[in-house]
Amino acid sequence: MARFRRKTCITLTVLILFIFVVIVILKSLRPEGSGFGNPFGLGLFPHLRKAEGGQIQPQLRRDMDGTNGKVRSEERASELEAALGQYPAPNYNLHVFYYTWFGTPQFDGKYIHWDHPILPHWDPKVAAGYPKGRHSPPEDIGANFYPALGAYSSRDPSTVEAHMQQIRTAAVGVLAISWYPPGMKDDNGETTDEIVPLILDVAHKYQVKVVFHIEPYKGRDDLSMYNSVKYIMERYGEHPAFYRHKTSSGKLLPLFYVYDSYLLSSEKWTSLLKDTGRHSVRNTPFDGLFIALLVEEKHKKDILAAGFDGMYTYFATNGFSYGSSHSNWRTIKSFCDSNNLMFIPSIGPGYMDTSVRPWNFQNTRNRINGKYYETAFSAALEARADIISVTSFNEWHEGTQIEKAIPKTAGQTKYQDYLPHKSDAYLEITRKWAEKFDKEREKWLV
Template sequence: MMGLRTLKPSDGFSDLAPGLELMPLAADRMDRRSVSSDVLASSAHGNAVANTKIVYANSDSDGSIYYDIHIFYYVWYGNPRVDGKYVHWDHVLVPHWDPKIAASYPKGRHIPPEDIGSSFYPELGPYSSRDPAVLESHMEQLRAAAAGVLVLSWYPPGVADDNGEPTEDLVPAILDSANRRNIKSMVRLSPENKGERRTLQDRDPSRYGKHGAFYRYKSSTGKNLPLFYIYDSYLTPPESWANLLSSSGSHSIRNTPYDGVFIALIVEEKHKHDILSGGFDGMYTYFASNGFSFGSSHQNWKAIKTFCDVNNLMFIPSVGPGYIDTSIRPWNNHNTRNRVNGKYYETSLQAALMVRPEIVTITSFNEWHEGTQIEKALPKKTQTRMYLDYLPHKPELYLELTRKWAEQFNKEKEQWLIPHLEPVPVIQYIRHNGPLDIKSESDMAMQYVTKRMEKVDVHCLIDNRLEDLVCNLDVCDRILADLKKLASIFQAFNDLLGIAISSVSVCGECVDLSDSSYEVSRWTVRARRLMKLLERSV
């Protein structure tokens, strides 16, 4: 939640995002942890490996989910039926830090179920995060929204936020429920303010790493590393972070079992330099109130992204459907951002896509206190409260908008690669009886083309032993059919990408493509020439 005592809103911002520049950006760089851009299947041990640059979708009966859409998720709610008392729904009214201002506002706490610490009212009522039915409903809503990764606000065993109860024991149930829907889960860590410093081993959440739903990000070095968002990272000096996160740090965790991809929170402009010197792998913005801070201001995202590109860091913008926390901070109405029937959310999403990030984070699925939730809400009126709602739209409005923009994000990301692909000097056809695979001197092109062709079923291996292919008309016919299929694929890639495929190596025979378009008829000629080559080799 917002550190409102130390942060002040920026001036000059409206409730909607400022004008967005439409000029194309320079080529994206890889982050300095060399995180690659392909999506891999789960490993043999069941560890979820879900990267986010080429293919993001995991199809199920309700459509695709996208592992480059990360959404912040809270499990701190409780009610008497499940927990014996209300937790968080009875949130205290936070006093202003200036006693003179605080005196002008009400004190006390909310009294559920009619009066809860939120300006909206959940469709599920003031629920318990421990209720299995609630958890199942949440996972269904996440899947409907196409959000592939939930980011759990995590505390070690026995530790909780100032208004809650420990919830670490809920993690296995969350992972199990997410896994049933192909949703991945990861954690957001918060610096401890409890006095005692725990060791990394004590608070290491990656012990869940063998679970099928545990999110990992694959580096180009082949390491499948957990990704962590660090909240309020700026409260710890960058020198202290560097001791842990730089490879030369005195207590470096790099290349140890505790290594990962660590994403810091950028609030003020100076934090980007602290994040760099602290050894982090990237930065995110979290706050859903445009203009509240330097990091959360849409107009600054292009500059932040440029800084990250130059320094090989990831930039992960955070977007939200709106912001209103006056139910718990009644003095903070100047930071309210009205939803405008979804327009604020769509403007924020558009602003995020304009800087071409690898990942977009959503604040939030269910942070009801700050009014950033996309979870279903209902109209509600009591004797003392009139709650906000999503009317005239349905309760699932923001789930539907999230899916719409997740799909748009992934369509655009394929196009973003087009200007930045290097020429492909050689492609080799190398896969036996299954999906087509390629090798190329260009890693980025190889990843893109491989993923685009992964569903193309090519039945025969052309670089097999020649004697296995000769005098087998069936095989020759299939070679010809496959070459025709490849021709149409290469033609499509040439039209779409403008990449130069100069040659294809088949059975050791390099087929020169530099002097022709990729027409099926020309491939037919080459296929026949290949067959003659096979015959002569006997």
């Protein structure tokens, strides 16, 4: 029995030595730097494989003298710079309103906002003549156009990457992100503050800046606004993509759009926006440029009395409100100039929301193959706007998007499209006018 065990051990030893010799020979025959796996089977353990192989070892040795990290960083910076070279320069005086409220089952567990409900007319008699219910994605979405990316999630990094590429293609320098405080949301969506870091990181990669478009969240008043601004500044203010506007005095201040600002009285706003206010941000680390929404003509004086720094018009429907009417922009600009306020008119490529408001045909504005958008741009330039804001990049429910859209028919629904132009038609129009805006501003500042 002992002799059998000794014979077995000798046999195993010889076998192991034979295998070892074969491996060494095979390894010596393998071309240096070849892509074959490690002969010892360590391909299952990437962290171990990196210690082997002709290509990796020199890299590890360079790391030891502290130079490799710098070399790789410079290589990545060079590659990124080359990639960005294909895009036009970003115009930081051109802003676009951006929405992060879309979701899909893959990333969010369900569809969000693509399944928007059909909103009833306020008159029950009129409402009775229109369909009810909600949309059923991915074929049936709450929009009159269909995105080239499909029904996407705002949390999908690849979506955000594609969006930033489109924004840079359009030469837009700043996106105004629709924002609710942590834990809060719009009536049809979910919370979105947690998406902000992703937006900032990818925006920075593409040299795009971010401002906050503060929505009329529940309980918004002077104190809660102070806390909201404080939160934004402390959490995001140091990020390199966080936008700061250079004022005429040379200060660099963050800019905040305040949607539906008229819902709060001027007296309440002065508490936040005047030096003597109880919850004033002025001359504090949370100071900034606060831009109010101008809807009615009387709001001009209210905005001035409240202590705002400027006004914007948001709506893409020419004639929908006093503020959104192109014919009023020169008068509004004159008022702003006389009172040291910024004027930021909002332009749009068109308006169509009958997918979610089927009774709202009177506010539809046909795109006219891009002419409507160009007319709005021209009106903003004629008014000598301080900044131009675009409504919107991706407010699909209201059909104001400049994001790529494609022709699509689903069942009995035929979606609108940009034909006879390509899917990126409105990005190209935006780029063209961004350049014109830059040249006009140079003339104004002479």
